[in-house]
Amino acid sequence: MKYLRYATLCFSMVCNFRRSGEYGQKQNQVKSFQTEDGDIIDCVDFYQQPAFDHPLLKNHIIQMKPSSIPSDLNANPSEPDQLFQNWHKCGQCPEATIPIRRQQGNHRPRDLYHFKQRRARLNHSLDSAGDDLSEHEYATAYLGGNFHGAHATINVWQPTVSNNGEVSIGQIWVVAGPDDKVNTMEAGWRVDYDQKSKLFVYWTSDGYQSTGCHNLECPGFVQTNKKVALGSPIGGVSSYNSKQTNIGITIYKNNGNWWLKVNDQPVGYWPSSLFTYLANSATELTWGGEIYNSKIGGVHTKTQMGSGHFPSEGYGKASYFRNLQYVDLNDIFRDVEAGELGTDATKPSCYNINLQSDTSGGSGTNFYFGGPGYSDKCPK
Incomplete structure (x- = not known):
């Protein structure tokens, strides 16, 4: 053909x-x-x-x-x-x-390593793929405790990814375990060099060393839904100062497994037997954006995060997460209080985050995030 x-x-x-x-x-x-x-x-x-x-x-x-x-x-x-x-x-x-x-050729999505709270130790370290971990940049909100899941409504954009091998994502992380053995389940949207915003999932049970993968590229995630294709583009992404497109991402524990819902569609689950530290509960939830900056030519990448605009621009212009929630150990969804969250922006002059709470307007605890990458404010 x-x-x-x-x-x-x-x-x-x-x-x-x-x-x-x-x-x-x-x-x-x-x-x-x-x-x-x-x-x-x-x-x-x-x-x-x-x-x-x-x-x-x-x-x-x-x-x-x-x-x-x-x-x-x-x-x-x-x-x-x-x-x-x-x-x-x-x-x-x-x-x-x-x-x-179906994967085309030898293309595989770049693995992104969730070390946002460990930057000081890793600034001059290399991950298992040889990447400088300081080149993974974040604008995120995070919550510690014991959890059976997380939820958010995520604004979907198609930011520009400038260089082959770079990526821009908006996602939820469900995390447990120490740095070198961290367990994660991850879901959201990502844009690679093909400039398409795609639904994705990811998991690892050993700190991104030898277990886990994106989507269905290796044994692990059990898909049950015939209407959702992991890794396939999302239609009708948001436009600047115009139509906004949202997807609801929910990860929660049910009958011992960790289920993924996208909007109203149960997509499938990660069996708890895949994990060690996540077998029972999560100890950290994170919501937000991440990019990989390859620093070609020694300057900061022009790869955008979110909509490519700073949080200060607000609705219709900046990307957002809304209705942040967690699932407690009694399997009840609870609204996240803004005061409970920590925030992390690795380079605020390049990508930032603006946390807020909307108790009456239907957005709950929410934040805008992102930025343009390389600019007068973000030269390197």
Whole structure:
């Protein structure tokens, strides 16, 4: 099949064969089609998805849907079957399958290492991929304690990513464990050098060393939803001083597993058996933005965070997180109080955060974040 990167005509085919997957296994590929974005979506038999190749899931009891949703979720209302990704224009996956976005060539998303509170120790250190950890920049809000989950309404943008290998994200981190063995579950949107805002998930159970991956690139995350393609572009992103697009991201524990909901859609879960420190509860929640600055030519990157505008510009111009909530150990959603949060902006002249509380306007505890990167204020 000839590859048309920006095809306007969706190309569909039925593939009644098994192909070598991207995950070192054979996948039962029921159907495939190409999208307007140039992606190829494979509809894969639910039981042949990568998760079940993980040795810790050999005798895993599958949870097809959460048994309940913690009470008092303060999410923006959305249609029960709201479809927020463009690939639906070109096809649907049959029952008993899940959509998997096929990787093109050798491209893999860059791993981002969540060391925002450990900068002093790591300013001149290298991570396992050889990156200077001081080049990971953040504008985040964080909360410590013991938790069974987190929620936020996230404003989705398509910031410019200037250099190949750089990235800009807006996400939630659910974290437990010491620095070198940290466990995390992460979800939100990210933009790579292809300049597309994509839904993603990530996890690690050993401090980003040898476990975990993005989306379904390795065994781990169990997807149950046939309407959401992890790693696929989000349609209708926000525009400056115009239409604003939000997605609700919720991670919460149910029957021992950690579920992901996007808007009203349960997408799937991370089995607790994947983790050590997150097997029971999280000890830190973080909301916000992150970029990787490769400092090409010795100057700060022009890669934008959020909308590419500073928090001070406010609604319609700056990116935001709204209705920050946590799930307590009784599985009840609680509103985060602004006074409970710490904030962290690694380079406020490049990317910043502005925390606020709206007790009457429906935004709850919220913040604007982001910035343009390289500028007169941010030369290096």
